[in-house]
Amino acid sequence: xxxxxxxxxxxxxxxxxxxxxxxxxxxxxxxxxxxxxxxxxxxxxxxxxxxxxxxxxxxxxxxxxxxxxxxxxxxxxxxxxxxxxxxxxxxxxxxxxxxxxxxxxxxxxxxxxxxxxxxxxxxxxxxxxxxxxxxxxxxxxxxxxxxxxxxxxxxxxxxxxxxxxxxxxxxxxxxxxxxxxxxxxxxxxxxxx
DNA sequence: CTATTGATTGAT
DNA sequence: TCAATCAATAGG
Numbered sequence: 001x002x003x004x005x006x007x008x009x010x011x012x013x014x015x016x017x018x019x020x021x022x023x024x025x026x027x028x029x030x031x032x033x034x035x036x037x038x039x040x041x042x043x044x045x046x047x048x049x050x051x052x053x054x055x056x057x058x059x060x061x062x063x064x065x066x067x068x069x070x071x072x073x074x075x076x077x078x079x080x081x082x083x084x085x086x087x088x089x090x091x092x093x094x095x096x097x098x099x100x101x102x103x104x105x106x107x108x109x110x111x112x113x114x115x116x117x118x119x120x121x122x123x124x125x126x127x128x129x130x131x132x133x134x135x136x137x138x139x140x141x142x143x144x145x146x147x148x149x150x151x152x153x154x155x156x157x158x159x160x161x162x163x164x165x166x167x168x169x170x171x172x173x174x175x176x177x178x179x180x181x182x183x184x185x186x187x188x189x190x191x192x193x
Numbered sequence: 194c195t196a197t198t199g200a201t202t203g204a205t
Numbered sequence: 206t207c208a209a210t211c212a213a214t215a216g217g
Contacts, residue, residue, distance in 0.1 A: 039200070041200070047200070048200085049200075049213095052213090052214080055212095055213070055214095056213095057212070057213070071200085071212090072211075072212070073199060073200070073201070073211085073212080074198095074199065074201050074202080074209080074210075074211080075199095075209060075210025075211040075212085076201080076202085076209060076210060076211080077201050077202070079200065079201080081200085094200055096200085122201070122202070123200070123201075124201055124202065125201090125202075163200075164200075164201095165199080165200055165201070166199090166200060167198095167199085194216100194217080195215105195216085195217085196214100196215085196216080196217100197213105197214085197215080197216095198212100198213090198214085198215095199211105199212100199213095201209105202208105202209095203207100203208100203209100204206105204207090204208090205206075205207080205208105
């Protein structure tokens, strides 16, 4: 695996990021996990937050690849994305699930769960376990500090399928996850292509 | 201005 | 199947 992920466009990056290790160092300690499930979003298609142009919420998605897009949704949840593509093109990869590697005790404390499989199995769950907040908005994951990426494992088999939780653009096969990985979010295992 | 919806989760 | 709960957006 090369030392930098391919973030040239969202769909490529969603596959390429699988197996990379996401690390977050905070005052409470270090947490890290392998990315096992990810989805691509881009301004050309209606399910993307950038479909209707730049707003205060999504503006970082139009900046350069490697920056972090955190958003608040459903009145109670945060989700995290890695920006991809050229500057000015609103696209990113939503991280949907991790396989916990480091700081599992800390993740359990943050999540109030002891079942390792329920720590990071979903976009809002992994944000909570990793201690990611809006203060991580526009962090650079290619800088080795704070929230960043490290080379991890090479996925044996990647499953390509349709995205979760959206009402438009449901036909696009823009979701990718590592086959037979027990940390992939439950919904993701239901539909296959 | 008000009303509705959503890249979710966890409980029923 | 539904509630929790708020930012963005559509509509008047």
